[in-house]
Every structure is written in C-alpha cells, then in structure tokens.
Amino acid sequence: MSAPHHTPVLLSEVLAILDPKAGETVLDVTLGLGGHAEALLKRVGERGTLIGLDADTRNLAQAQKRLHSLPGRVRCIHANFRDLADLALPGVNMLFADLGLSSPHVDDPARGFTFREEVPLDLRYDRSRGVTAAVWLAQSTEEEIAHCLRVFGELPSSARFARALRERLPTTTTAVVLAAESVYRWRAKTVLPQIFQALRIAVNDELGSLDALLAVGPTFLKPDGRMGVISYHSLEDRRVKQVFRSLTSAPKHPQTGQDLHPAEFTLLTRKAVVPSDDEVTVNPRSRSAKLRVIMRRDSPPS
Ligand SMILES: C[S@@+](CC[C@H](N)C(=O)[O-])C[C@H]1O[C@@H](n2cnc3c(N)ncnc32)[C@H](O)[C@@H]1O
The missing domain is CATH 3.40.50.150 (Vaccinia Virus protein VP39)
Structure with missing residues (x-):
C-alpha cells in the first residue's frame, strides 16, 4: 500500500x-x-x-x-x-x-472506517480506549441508536434502521451494509456514509x-x-x-x-x-x- x-x-x-x-x-x-x-x-x-x-x-x-x-x-x-x-x-x-x-481512516480498509471491505466494526480513533462501534451498538438501546442516527447522521427512517441494527448486532462493516440493504433497499448505498458518520461521532464522543x-x-x-x-x-x-x-x-x-x-x-x-x-x-x-x-x-x- x-x-x-x-x-x-x-x-x-x-x-x-x-x-x-x-x-x-x-x-x-x-x-x-x-x-x-x-x-x-x-x-x-x-x-x-x-x-x-x-x-x-x-x-x-x-x-x-x-x-x-x-x-x-x-x-x-x-x-x-x-x-x-x-x-x-x-x-x-x-x-x-x-x-x-x-x-x-477512510482510504485504508484496515482502519474499519470504510464500508467498502469487510472489517471489524471499530471506528475508534484511539484503539487503546473506549469501546468499538460493535460493542457500542450492543450496549445501546434502540432509542439511543435511533437518536444517534437521526441527529449525527440525519438519516431517514432512523427508528426502523435502529431496530434492524439492534436485531442483528453487527460486528463487521459488511453486516452493517446488509442491515442497511434490508431497510433502504436500492437506496442503501446513498445512506451508508451518513450511517458510518453517525456511528463514528457516537463511538468517539466527538x-x-x-x-x-x-x-x-x-x-x-x-x-x-x-x-x-x-x-x-x-x-x-x-x-x-x-x-x-x-x-x-x-x-x-x-x-x-x-x-x-x-x-x-x-x-x-x-x-x-x-x-x-x-x-x-x-x-x-x-x-x-x-x-x-x-x-x-x-x-x-x-
Ligand atoms: C482532519 S484530521 C487532521 C489532519 C491534519 N490537520 C493534517 O493536515 O494532516 C483529524 C485528526 O484528529 C484526530 N482526532 C480526532 N478526534 C480527536 C480527539 N478528540 N483528540 C485527538 N485527536 C483527535 C484524528 O485521529 C485525525 O488524525
């Protein structure tokens, strides 16, 4: 590389x-x-x-x-x-x-910020502290996830997608993409940047x-x-x-x-x-x- x-x-x-x-x-x-x-x-x-x-x-x-x-x-x-x-x-x-x-962070798939390749769902700037996005999702309520998606990502249908995330509890970037496809169908590609932005802001408490x-x-x-x-x-x-x-x-x-x-x-x-x-x-x-x-x-x- x-x-x-x-x-x-x-x-x-x-x-x-x-x-x-x-x-x-x-x-x-x-x-x-x-x-x-x-x-x-x-x-x-x-x-x-x-x-x-x-x-x-x-x-x-x-x-x-x-x-x-x-x-x-x-x-x-x-x-x-x-x-x-x-x-x-x-x-x-x-x-x-x-x-x-x-x-x-975006160009190197190994950093876990991109949804182009399957990598663990991390999204932390500092991997020595805090919790990964996967753990954050597992520890958050459906309402907290919906709030994060709506406010930090301005995501449409954030409540529905929050439910999909809570049901699936993705641990990889690909699992988030699949969850997005299940809710947004052909529009999934267009909302993925908003989803990853929202998770990143929450996980790093930006x-x-x-x-x-x-x-x-x-x-x-x-x-x-x-x-x-x-x-x-x-x-x-x-x-x-x-x-x-x-x-x-x-x-x-x-x-x-x-x-x-x-x-x-x-x-x-x-x-x-x-x-x-x-x-x-x-x-x-x-x-x-x-x-x-x-x-x-x-x-x-x-
Ligand atoms: C936009 S980049 C900075 C680019 C830099 N100005 C340059 O020209 O190369 C933001 C950087 O801030 C770091 N960062 C984000 N939040 C931080 C925080 N709360 N404390 C310290 N560093 C942080 C990220 O890891 C990233 O490397």
Whole structure:
C-alpha cells in the first residue's frame, strides 16, 4: 500500500488568519498526518515549538516522522484533546484543531472506517480506549441508536434502521451494509456514509470532546494568542460559533446593560471561512469545512 496521504484543508487561510510567527509556540491538537503542522512549524522556524496531539497512534507516528526532520522543537503526544487540561502543557501562541477523521481512516480498509471491505466494526480513533462501534451498538438501546442516527447522521427512517441494527448486532462493516440493504433497499448505498458518520461521532464522543476542547483551549492562549477550529458538521460548527461568540462578547452590567469591560477575546473571522470552489474541486473532502478563529487580547481587560 502507498504511503498514507491527507491534503490539509483551508491551509492558506489557516496560515493567513492564525498568522504563526518566528519563535512562537503552536499547539496542534489534531496532528493527523502533520500537513497543517508542517506548514505551521516552518513558519515558527528553528526558534519555534510545535506541540502536537492525536488520539490515533498510527497518524501520530506518521506525523512525528514528517515533523522531526524540520528545524524547530517538536513534541508529539498520544492524547485526546478532551484531556488537554491534564497534560501540563505551557501557554501557547496558537492553538489549532482540524476536527474529525483523516483520509487514511477512510482510504485504508484496515482502519474499519470504510464500508467498502469487510472489517471489524471499530471506528475508534484511539484503539487503546473506549469501546468499538460493535460493542457500542450492543450496549445501546434502540432509542439511543435511533437518536444517534437521526441527529449525527440525519438519516431517514432512523427508528426502523435502529431496530434492524439492534436485531442483528453487527460486528463487521459488511453486516452493517446488509442491515442497511434490508431497510433502504436500492437506496442503501446513498445512506451508508451518513450511517458510518453517525456511528463514528457516537463511538468517539466527538461532540463531548469538542465541548471539552472549547472550554479549556482558550485558557492556554497567551496574550495575542490565536485559536482556530476547522469543523465539518453543522453540530460541530454551531458549538464553535456559540462558544467563540460568548468569549468575544463583553460582559454586561445586569441592570444597565452597559459593557462592564471589553471581552477577553476578539473574533478574527466575522463569518466562518469556507474553502474556495477551486479547493473543493481539487479536494472534495474539504467541501463542508468551516474555519473560525479568535484571539486573546494583548492585556487582560481592566
Ligand atoms: C482532519 S484530521 C487532521 C489532519 C491534519 N490537520 C493534517 O493536515 O494532516 C483529524 C485528526 O484528529 C484526530 N482526532 C480526532 N478526534 C480527536 C480527539 N478528540 N483528540 C485527538 N485527536 C483527535 C484524528 O485521529 C485525525 O488524525
């Protein structure tokens, strides 16, 4: 098999808006194959530092190989970004997250994210913790499965399909495909991506992890520090938008409604930044990407 590849999304926009500078410390909490990290590290240069996390050990190892040949200090940590508060990391000038899965998860059947080949139904980024999708299905009620399919996958007839999954308790990707064919018939192929997306979001508790990142991430920013998040799903983007809006809104006097002091952060992206038509043509996986960025003010509000 050829070396895994992942094209970094919105790369020039990330560099332009997050604007890494020589000597800065950058925290990339979703290293993936290190595409964004490589570009960020080149910008911070030999006096700079890049700290990278990934929940997936295989991606982490690939990124580590790629980054260690570059000038600058590099520290790669196998961790989930939901545990950021426990990692004893220093303050940073830039925090970056590029959510979700990477191309190798989809391209390499052995990762269990694809339905093109028969493999165990796993779908975890981190195989050293949590439960596989097969176990998650066995432990969940029909209602919990239907909720996951409806909300995370926007799947039609989610209750019927949840029943089919509970009856069959699939342990392989092929068994999910067969269950989908039993409910959706000729339309099964079109809904399989939604089914696998829903299971992936549930198994990795992607929204819970994002909430934890949004709560803790901004506290790591030094004055003038920037935090950028690329999301790929409306449920993720809504969370990023709400948290960033509240961090960048001045607290109000409860009686007069006047600003008590300026907000601690400013918004660097008034609207979400999305890929150009050219980028979507070259890299269709970028089509749902949305980038939002905030910056901590240079001095605490008085
Ligand atoms: C979209 S890819 C990042 C690609 C990367 N920016 C690049 O250019 O190669 C997302 C990565 O985040 C990892 N990931 C997803 N959720 C995570 C979490 N909660 N904590 C840490 N890593 C996570 C995945 O394993 C995957 O490698």
